[in-house]
Amino acid sequence: IPVEPFDLVIFGGTGDLARRKILPGLFRRFCDGQMPDGARVIGAARSEMDTAAYRVTVGEAIGEFGGDSAVDCDAVDAFLERVEYQAVDAKGEGGWEALRGLLRDGMVRAFYFSVAPSLFGDIAERLRSFGLADAQSRIVVEKPFGHDLASARSLNATLAQHFDEEQIYRIDHYLGKETVQNLMAVRFGNMLFEPLWNAQFIDHIQITVAETVGVGGRGEYYDKSGAMRDMVQNHLMQLLCLIAMEPPSKFDPDAVRDEKLKVIRALDPIDYHQLVRGQYGPAGDAPGYREDVGDARSRTESFVAMKVHLSNWRWAGTPFYLRTGKKLRARDSEIAVVFKDTPHSIFGPEAGQHRNVLAIRLQPNEGMTLDVTIKEPGPGGMRLIDVPLDMSFADALGPDAEAPDAYERLIMDVIRGNQTLFMRGDEVEAAWAWTDPIIEGWQSRGDVPKPYDPGSSGPEDALMLMHRDGRRWREIK
Numbered sequence: 001i002p003v004e005p006f007d008l009v010i011f012g013g014t015g016d017l018a019r020r021k022i023l024p025g026l027f028r029r030f031c032d033g034q035m036p037d038g039a040r041v042i043g044a045a046r047s048e049m050d051t052a053a054y055r056v057t058v059g060e061a062i063g064e065f066g067g068d069s070a071v072d073c074d075a076v077d078a079f080l081e082r083v084e085y086q087a088v089d090a091k092g093e094g095g096w097e098a099l100r101g102l103l104r105d106g107m108v109r110a111f112y113f114s115v116a117p118s119l120f121g122d123i124a125e126r127l128r129s130f131g132l133a134d135a136q137s138r139i140v141v142e143k144p145f146g147h148d149l150a151s152a153r154s155l156n157a158t159l160a161q162h163f164d165e166e167q168i169y170r171i172d173h174y175l176g177k178e179t180v181q182n183l184m185a186v187r188f189g190n191m192l193f194e195p196l197w198n199a200q201f202i203d204h205i206q207i208t209v210a211e212t213v214g215v216g217g218r219g220e221y222y223d224k225s226g227a228m229r230d231m232v233q234n235h236l237m238q239l240l241c242l243i244a245m246e247p248p249s250k251f252d253p254d255a256v257r258d259e260k261l262k263v264i265r266a267l268d269p270i271d272y273h274q275l276v277r278g279q280y281g282p283a284g285d286a287p288g289y290r291e292d293v294g295d296a297r298s299r300t301e302s303f304v305a306m307k308v309h310l311s312n313w314r315w316a317g318t319p320f321y322l323r324t325g326k327k328l329r330a331r332d333s334e335i336a337v338v339f340k341d342t343p344h345s346i347f348g349p350e351a352g353q354h355r356n357v358l359a360i361r362l363q364p365n366e367g368m369t370l371d372v373t374i375k376e377p378g379p380g381g382m383r384l385i386d387v388p389l390d391m392s393f394a395d396a397l398g399p400d401a402e403a404p405d406a407y408e409r410l411i412m413d414v415i416r417g418n419q420t421l422f423m424r425g426d427e428v429e430a431a432w433a434w435t436d437p438i439i440e441g442w443q444s445r446g447d448v449p450k451p452y453d454p455g456s457s458g459p460e461d462a463l464m465l466m467h468r469d470g471r472r473w474r475e476i477k
């Protein structure tokens with residue numbers, strides 16, 4: 001869908017996120033013909049440089065992170081002509097007048113805050129005081145959105161002094177993934193699933209977001225945060241909302257977000273015994289978590305697993321198991337909806353127990369698989385096996401179709417003025433209100449995370465969390 005001409009200002013336009021995701025993503029949209037004539041991207045950051053020098057760095061970022069499109073699309077120079085740069089000081093006066101001078105009237109104006117959260121308030125204030133933003137302008141805010149409920153509230157209040165909620169786009173790139181949106185299409189576009197989408201037919205739901213990387217260069221930030229704040233409060237909660245929400249009356253931002261908010265509010269307070277925290281240890285020459293963050297006594301978790309319940313009619317009795325961690329066996333993220341056993345097996349015990357599982361893969365290889373039980377082919381009698389009905393997007397869309405990356409899709413939604421896939425302020429606060437007591441509980445008990453081996457599936461206790469209930473995690477592979 002084409003968009004209006006726009007001026008997109010990227011605060012932090014020289015930073016890591018801009019180089020790895022935002023600029024290469026915009027370039028891919030350009031190659032797909034989605035950036036109309038007159039659309040412009042303006043990098044704004046602390047470094048003093050001119051537009052020519054910035055274009056060189058953007059060209060390098062595209063070469064490094066643009067993927068196949070950077071090779072196929074012979075349009076880097078044409079894209080770079082749309083790129084400008086202005087040095088600004090988020091905390092001072094420098095550069096703001098000049099930046100205003102670059103903006104054109106009659107265009108959609110969007111300001112992407114790809115900077116440390118401590119600068120969000122300063123930038124919002126200056127956008128107003130220097131007259132860069134008007135009532136139609138949009139701001140895009142990166143994670144982390146607050147550190148706890150109090151800080152998220154305060155950030156919401158600061159932004160609200162300068163912008164209406166309809167102008168604020170809180171990004172969670174998980175919501176921009178093709179499969180995540182497809183989850184809504186599958187649930188609400190088919191007759192097949194929704195009648196079964198409840199505690200009567202679903203045994204449990206598992207959400208796994210497994211990473212192979214450690215904390216890398218983000219150790220200092222991560223150690224103050226941990227998996228609960230960095231992954232659960234935002235990404236896993238958002239996935240949980242989409243899988244568990246009631247059908248909204250229409251696919252519009254507030255209808256969808258109202259339903260997601262109800263899910264968060266229906267979450268039971270978590271039982272301490274249903275929570276496992278882990279921290280990866282060293283392996284051979286590879287440093288462990290504590291060495292990575294430079295604190296030999298750190299008690300921050302790099303892994304968390306939990307069993308949660310929703311107190312509502314749809315889900316009473318069906319648990320949701322969530323887990324996420326770093327340095328695990330594979331980079332593997334999926335949501336698995338595990339249906340109940342058939343009420344009676346006409347094939348007898350030797351046929352074994354078989355369950356339908358709808359697995360929604362987020363990475364790698366976005367796609368969905370539905371395990372269906374059939375007869376094992378051959379003369380061996382009525383033996384049952386599970387076979388997957390598989391739909392990977394690469395297959396469905398053809399080998400040449402590159403599904404847009406989450407960031408580029410979400411940026412185009414900002415330009416279109418569509419907030420459906422962005423978090424509303426009250427959602428973020430409700431999520432913190434649920435996670436805060438968990439984190440406070442760990443702190444007040446002096447909880448020490450369980451060590452786990454890099455390359456494993458996390459601490460043994462996480463496996464026990466499921467085994468106790470006669471269930472098992474799906475393999476991380």
Ligand code: NAD
Nearest residue numbers: 012013014015016017045046089090114115116117142143
């Ligand atoms: P970064 O440190 O690489 O870049 C920071 C940018 O902010 C630079 O362009 C710098 O010039 C600019 N900046 C710093 N102080 C400034 C000032 N006073 N005035 C104007 N500009 C200033 O950071 P990053 O990794 O790109 O992250 C940016 C934001 O995105 C952060 O909020 C981060 O939490 C979030 N985020 C990053 C990633 C990632 O993969 N890097 C992922 C998710 C969220």
